[in-house]
Ligand code: SF4
């Protein structure tokens with residue numbers, strides 16, 4: 177035997193000679209799988225239309241990556257799941273009734289412009305799915321902001337809309353509300369109240385109610401495909417934490433900072449039910465999707481624990497400010513994109529102190 | 537019992553079950569041995585024998601060249617047939633003394649000298665120097681250098697490293713189980729050489745049996761006032777010198793300095809055992825215990841081997857291989873050396889031979905960093921491995937020079953966790969070389 181083993185070709189490379197099991201491919205497919213509860217739930221609620229949107233979007237992302245990398249003569253890496261995740265996230269960021277081509281166009285943009293032209297996975301500065309969302313918002317605002325699913329009689333949301341609209345007693349107001357997301361309704365309350373002469377406080381009470389929170393949790397509300405069921409997104413977020421694909425720092429700092437600011441605002445402005453208001457904000461507008469799936473995108477967030485906390489806190493602060501004071505009803509995607517741009521700065525100033533050295 | 541630990545680190549599968557219950561066996565004697573002159577950190581030893589000479593077991597065959605070097609002795613009796621360049625574990629060819637084994641052996645070093653307390657520190661140190669002892673944990677730094685701290689750096693504490701944090705290896709664990717008395721006595725001798733009264737043994741909490749055995753031995757010898765033992769969390773690289781010092785004493789070795797700068801000397805259990813044999817039996821370091829392991833090895837276990845035995849013969853003695861080998865590693869899987877050939881001989885610092893299949897060891901091609909931060913979390917010295925590796929990959933050494941590359945202890949934790957399979961510490965090595973050449 178000694179003769180044979182001496183002739184064996186041995187691999188020569190530097191230590192370590194063993195490696196952890198979680199490679200990029202495993203990580204990406206875990207992310208994909210943890211989006212499944214929310215994806216399946218949205219199909220159940222919105223129907224097969226959204227299934228088609230999601231399939232087309234993923235297919236567009238995969239083929240875009242395949243094509244670009246083929247033409248740029250880069251190694252083909254479609255199997256690693258990163259494009260599939262991007263495609264699915266883009267689909268989750270369009271309204272359920274949007275045209276079938278909208279999400280695929282977003283995926284093309286995400287993969288070709290945001291990811292591959294920056295150098296491919298690992299080199300992109302912006303979260304591809306969020307950049308695509310911003311691009312779609314700018315290019316097809318109507319498609320992105322009016323194609324919400326309208327629930328039939330008997331659904332909890334319609335009950336709420338009735339509650340809000342009865343308070344307003346004005347037909348043009350009902351038109352506005354029935355095709356809107358809860359956050360858009362919230363933003364519109366002052367003008368609605370002004371137009372209708374109804375009490376704004378009653379409308380707020382209808383929004384910040386337990387029934388409303390239930391709908392937000394299960395997804396029976398207007399919103400993009402992925403943002404609607406906070407509970408299903410949380411299940412996915414917990415899967416990511418348990419499998420150690422993400423760490424707690426970004427979601428905790430994001431949600432924590434956001435909550436503190438929202439609570440201060442509603443206490444300071446003398447609302448009767450500040451905690452309902454808080455949960456209304458937490459469960460709506462893709463905050464959970466953003467905090468667990470978008471802000472935690474590794475490539476576009478800091479690599480140190482401290483950096484992650486600052487990044488998450490920045491996202492939370494910006495989201496709260498946009499929602500409370502900004503022109504948009506919803507601030508998750510712009511906040512994260514802004515913080516993506518701040519990552520190099522954060523990384524530059526947040527350096528861990530090397531063992532045995534003095535703080536500089 | 538409080539278990540102690542450090543920041544960062546990783547938890548690779550332990551894989552110690554393959555050999556941890558295997559008591560030492562002797563391997564049969566090879567027909568030729570090849571003893572490298574450079575088995576330690578420092579200058580190679582200088583041969584004091586010529587081709588054609590007949591040597592005895594334990595005879596000095598190469599003498600230390602200066603202070604940072606170590607003597608080398610004949611592991612077996614026989615005839616020197618060649619002094620020439622051969623492949624060694626260092627990855628390049630080095631001069632080796634080849635001995636064709638003949639004659640009697642095994643009859644020396646059987647008398648015991650128990651009156652060592654009558655010797656003074658300098659006399660004891662002389663024995664350590666004569667025996668050619670080097671660090672047995674892998675680094676192979678000449679032991680007498682560590683045991684002679686300069687007067688301006690007073691040492692007050694000896695740390696004995698029994699952590700054995702490398703997966704697969706069980707050699708230290710079994711050494712403790714086989715020779716608890718000798719090890720404790722070796723610590724006593726080392727304390728006397730250092731003229732201090734305090735020693736702390738650190739051992740990971742996956743080795744409870746050894747922990748209890750040492751504790752009992754300390755108590756039975758009434759040494760509890762000077763020697764203590766502490767349980768450490770099982771985590772790699774718990775046995776790394778600076779991490780161990782911080783965990784056991786709370787002292788932080790400043791960047792670029794040595795343990796003695798904080799009054800500490802660290803010795804591996806294997807080394808204190810060798811010190812014991814050098815003093816009590818007058819025996820030079822020419823054989824050692826090793827773990828031979830891996831799923832590809834037919835009879836994994838712990839064995840006593842002569843320095844200079846080719847790896848191929850050891851594997852044969854362990855029943856050969858039952859799977860196609862991918863890598864043959866001298867040392868553990870986290871920081872051992874991949875061997876280019878199985879002709880390479882075992883040296884003083886060889887703690888084990890590990891055969892991994894290609895599947896067990898390969899990560900495939902590496903890809904771009906996805907900035908996941910796992911390496912940052914894993915790094916026990918708080919470096920930013922990703923940034924340093926990313927810069928070094930594109931030879932931006934102007935950037936890496938500013939990133940403290942020399943503080944990297946090459947533990948490999950970063951590369952172990954990297955999902956992109958990046959050879960991070962290899963890149964950092966390039967950055968280190970650049971900075972060292974500049975200095
Ligand atoms: S950078 Fe160096 S010290 Fe840090 S984990 Fe990697 S090899 Fe270990």
Ligand code: SF4
Nearest residue numbers: 905906908909911954
């Ligand atoms: S572990 Fe690898 S992929 Fe992750 S940040 Fe470090 S170098 Fe980059």
